[in-house]
Amino acid sequence: AQRVTQPEKLLSVFKGAPVELKCNYSYSGSPELFWYVQYSRQRLQLLLRHISRESIKGFTADLNKGETSFHLKKPFAQEEDSAMYYCALFHTGGGNKLTFGTGTQLKVEL
Amino acid sequence: DGGITQSPKYLFRKEGQNVTLSCEQNLNHDAMYWYRQDPGQGLRLIYYSQIVNDFQKGDIAEGYSVSREKKESFPLTVTSAQKNPTAFYLCASSIRVTAGDSYEQYFGPGTRLTVT
Numbered sequence: 001a002q003r004v005t006q007p008e009k010l011l012s013v014f015k016g017a018p019v020e021l022k023c024n025y026s027y028s029g030s031p032e033l034f035w036y037v038q039y040s041r042q043r044l045q046l047l048l049r050h051i052s053r054e055s056i057k058g059f060t061a062d063l064n065k066g067e068t069s070f071h072l073k074k075p076f077a078q079e080e081d082s083a084m085y086y087c088a089l090f091h092t093g094g095g096n097k098l099t100f101g102t103g104t105q106l107k108v109e110l
Numbered sequence: 111d112g113g114i115t116q117s118p119k120y121l122f123r124k125e126g127q128n129v130t131l132s133c134e135q136n137l138n139h140d141a142m143y144w145y146r147q148d149p150g151q152g153l154r155l156i157y158y159s160q161i162v163n164d165f166q167k168g169d170i171a172e173g174y175s176v177s178r179e180k181k182e183s184f185p186l187t188v189t190s191a192q193k194n195p196t197a198f199y200l201c202a203s204s205i206r207v208t209a210g211d212s213y214e215q216y217f218g219p220g221t222r223l224t225v226t
Contacts (some may be wrong), residue, residue: 098143099155
């Protein structure tokens with residue numbers, strides 16, 4: 001069965017420090033992965049998708065099929081990065097839908 | 111103003127009562143979704159619909175019901191059979207139903223339901 005694991009509930013870093021939010025997945029098919037972000041008092045929104053190989057707000061994520069991982073990284077954390085981050089897997093088994101991880105709260109301290 | 115709207119923002123009900131949460135979108139999206147968000151559990155899919163007059167159960171459909179009579183509307187009813195109805199409910203929609211580089215779900219602001 002498909003599964004998305006985010007092992008950290010909370011990640012606290014200092015401003016300017018590197019950030020890595022971990023995401024591991026389990027899926028028998030060809031995975032399509034996303035990172036969604038929820039800033040305080042805002043809607044959940046797409047941050048980036050692996051298929052686009054894009055960098056958004058300084059964040060990147062590389063799909064590593066060997067390690068079944070899709071970690072989100074940023075070299076220098078900013079205060080405005082503080083938010084809840086969800087990793088999500090799109091799968092077609094049993095219908096076209098997303099499975100979300102449990103989320104990681106990122107707190108960037110001054 | 112385009113997008114997805116959910117109403118009301120806060121809803122209070124007594125145990126044993128059914129309650130319906132509204133979700134409307136004017137994005138002309140085919141697919142719509144209902145999630146439940148609980149602390150430490152992420153988003154869990156309740157029901158989803160890829161086309162009008164059709165919907166499928168998600169991972170935690172027990173105690174919930176939906177309808178999709180119009181493309182722009184996907185109301186969720188929380189019935190008295192739902193054992194732990196107090197939660198934050200999120201509605202989403204997407205223009206595509208299949209994978210690809212344009213797949214994205216757009217989320218509403220959510221409804222916080224409290225049942226006492």
